[in-house]
Amino acid sequence: MAALNRLVLWNIDHTLVDVGRVTREAYAEAFRHTTGRPLVRLAPTPGRTESEIIFETLAFNDIVTTDDHLPAFMPALARAFEARRADLKAHGRVLPGAREAVAALSRVSGTVQSVLTGSIQAGAVLKLTELGLAGGLDLEVGGYENGVYSKAALLELARSRAGEKYRTRFTESSTVYIADSPRDVQAAHIAGSPIIAVATGSATEAELRSAGAEVVLPTLADTDAVLRSVASLAHG
Template sequence: MERLVLWDIDHTLISTGGVGRELSALAFRQATGVEMREQAAVEGITEPVIFRETAKLHGLATDRGDFERFAAALTQAHLTHSAQLRERGHALPGAAAALEALAAKSGIRQSVVSGNIGAVARIKLEVFGLDRRIDWEAGGYGDDDDVRSALVTLALTRAAGRSEVLRPENAVVIGDTPADVEAARANSVPAIAVASGRSSQAQLRAAGADVVLPDLADTGRLLDALRQTSGRTNSAVPASSERRSAT
């Protein structure tokens, strides 16, 4: 049975070196006519939510049309400034080797679940030469839905075909935030977390990750983690989630 690996992008595979926020500010100004003075929380959040909450911080009420204008401007900004992204950003250690190692394994299909707009997700990985092993049609992206767990559901459906959904034990989510882990758990999909972003290994374990790695630098450890999670489902609610739901 084919296994679907769903990668997060930012702080899992790449770092934009601050360029991402600058391009978001540029697109925000173009879409709203207002200078972006501050930005809402972005860790593990989808692009439509980031845009909407950032607009609120500036006293703006927005609708889907405003977001679509922002998405178009953000895509164009990434195309226009791709050289700057390449110069200041970088692929994270082990990312390229991990993608290649998984591609060399029979029965593994790689795609993306990301809060990024689909076109921006593609540009980010293309800039750093990480796009060649990705099945883009099987992914879930920020312009598909506001809710990250719904993006995992969508990816499972797209990977399997219109009339069925890929079984959770035949997929795995790899990401760097508790939101990645929780989106996987909401779909009973196992999660491998990498502490290459702002979340610590302890925070990722508390979120309920099946396996936590410090980063992707050791390809062997990643392959071991994939073996450990093969055929497993993950739907139990961790204690940290129970505490959050009570607040």
């Protein structure tokens, strides 16, 4: 068995899957449970952590935030996603090439795959499990929004967790992030790692290049291109 020397971290929403309808419904339920009011406007989500989305959503809906809102909102959001487990299968979808790319990388010796997401862990694991992507990913070592962390800090946390579990050191240059927004590009670079940006979210290829992504792909549909890009960027 080859030594483990490469860590691939996947963003989830709009990179691997599209579960936008379920996400909005879950947020609406959690918002109503937390504030007693209906959700009128959900904050933009691309590249953001759950805490950022929650605080901005509260502000957009004229809620004066207190220290109690975040610790109440996050478990309510987890319960709302759990209640929509069947909806994730019915209304969510795996984006083109995502399943094939994860499977192909799982066969590349020396490679560990996990996730780096702004989602809370319970919601993230549900999305991947219900849509059949969890098998190729080590979800124990991922970076999730379980507090108020930036994505850059979560990337470093995931790298540290993976190193501890596999008893090796995944450096900045041996870690590659695959995501879909300019904010993800910024987070990767703050954490010192390269990024493969895919134009499957709201950002165009031009916007992702302008943000400084080392590689930009239109989608994940070309599995060979994904493999080549990972090999060229993540140096063991």
